[in-house]
């Protein structure tokens with residue numbers, strides 16, 4: 441529903457824009473400014489259709505033939521605006537005479553896009569305002585572009601630090617609230633991350649702040665060289681830098697990973713290094729006796745299954761990769777295709793397994809989770825998740841771990857993994873399941889991750905972006921007896 445845009449508040453005080461110095465000048469109006477137009481269209485789709493920026497933006501750029509500097513600017517504006525949204529919204533709320541929530545859904549992305557350029561880029565303020573207003577004329581009409589102009593002029597009156605001093609609560613009074621506004625995260629996520637890091641919510645929250653800062657930085661692209669099909673050495677000849685922890689990982693400092701021949705030929709893929717290590721930890725855990733039947737119980741879209749299937753070839757094992765959603769099972773089939781080992785893909789519900797109990801020597805159960813561990817790479821996801829996202833998933837996570845423990849043979853190992861550090865879906869799930877069974881002991885996960893500093897979370901392992909440069913992946917290793 442379209443609503444009136446409202447009018448801007450009077451500027452609290454005028455000042456200079458400290459963040460602006462040089463940088464790209466805009467081209468012309470919306471149609472002649474492909475970078476801002478692409479960013480705007482993607483931001484609208486994220487807001488109104490729950491689109492994923494990292495999937496939509498590349499296709500928008502490709503379809504419109506946007507490349508080079510324009511593509512780089514569109515990417516920076518899209519991701520930067522989504523990452524900074526919490527801080528920008530707090531500023532915009534002060535600059536409008538009513539709440540930002542009541543402003544038209546077509547206009548809000550323009551205000552955020554303008555605020556991002558003004559507060560966090562080197563684009564000169566006059567250029568940021570005029571280019572955004574020109575775009576506004578094209579996409580929402582002259583009348584509403586005047587509103588955008590007036591609000592952005594208010595925003596331009598201060599730089600980001602000055603604004604944050606106005607709109608964030610004092611750190612001494614409300615540490616969580618202050619970090620939430622300053623680092624643009626929902627408060628409940630800041631609280632959950634602090635808890636997982638073991639920091640008191642009313643304390644200094646130094647490490648939590650480091651983590652939040654990392655979430656707002658552009659991550660390097662992590663690659664996996666699929667075992668038996670590509671090597672890290674090959675990837676490094678293509679410009680990637682070998683990773684510190686996973687023998688299969690390398691980081692691409694810049695450029696499009698799809699342009700690498702190894703990725704194009706599907707001998708390598710984009711995969712987080714800690715995701716690789718979660719799968720490797722399951723394979724490194726010593727077991728006695730047979731080591732031939734492996735199960736990946738939640739395998740789609742196949743990142744970890746691709747790695748497991750490759751190593752299965754080297755170790756003479758067979759992988760069964762199960763995924764409930766047919767479309768994701770299709771991606772999974774593509775991920776294991778051509779791997780050195782024998783891998784079978786099944787569309788199956790792993791809470792009602794089609795396999796007998798006590799069957800597998802190793803089981804990985806990489807459960808559906810809130811994804812709070814991948815906030816760097818999915819800039820909009822922090823605004824989509826709620827605390828209910830976490831609590832609603834817990835029964836399924838417990839059920840999947842229970843059935844994985846049933847599926848493994850006595851003496852075998854189960855690896856429980858999440859792409860989330862939230863205690864409710866990590867330690868909470870594993871401890872609860874262990875509390876109900878007398879046939880399980882934990883294997884110290886950090887011992888299977890030698891060389892990775894500060895990864896132990898008691899008997900379990902927790903990777904962190906600010907410590908390891910990876911996603912915040914959690915791993916627990918459980919042996920059945």
Ligand SMILES: C[S@@+](CC[C@H](N)C(=O)[O-])C[C@H]1O[C@@H](n2cnc3c(N)ncnc32)[C@H](O)[C@@H]1O
Nearest residue numbers: 738739740741742743744764789790806807808
């Ligand atoms: C975190 S993702 C797994 C990611 C995957 N291991 C990888 O590395 O690419 C969880 C997957 O579990 C699937 N899933 C959810 N419930 C399931 C169930 N009951 N049985 C099997 N798969 C399920 C989801 O569709 C999703 O693809």
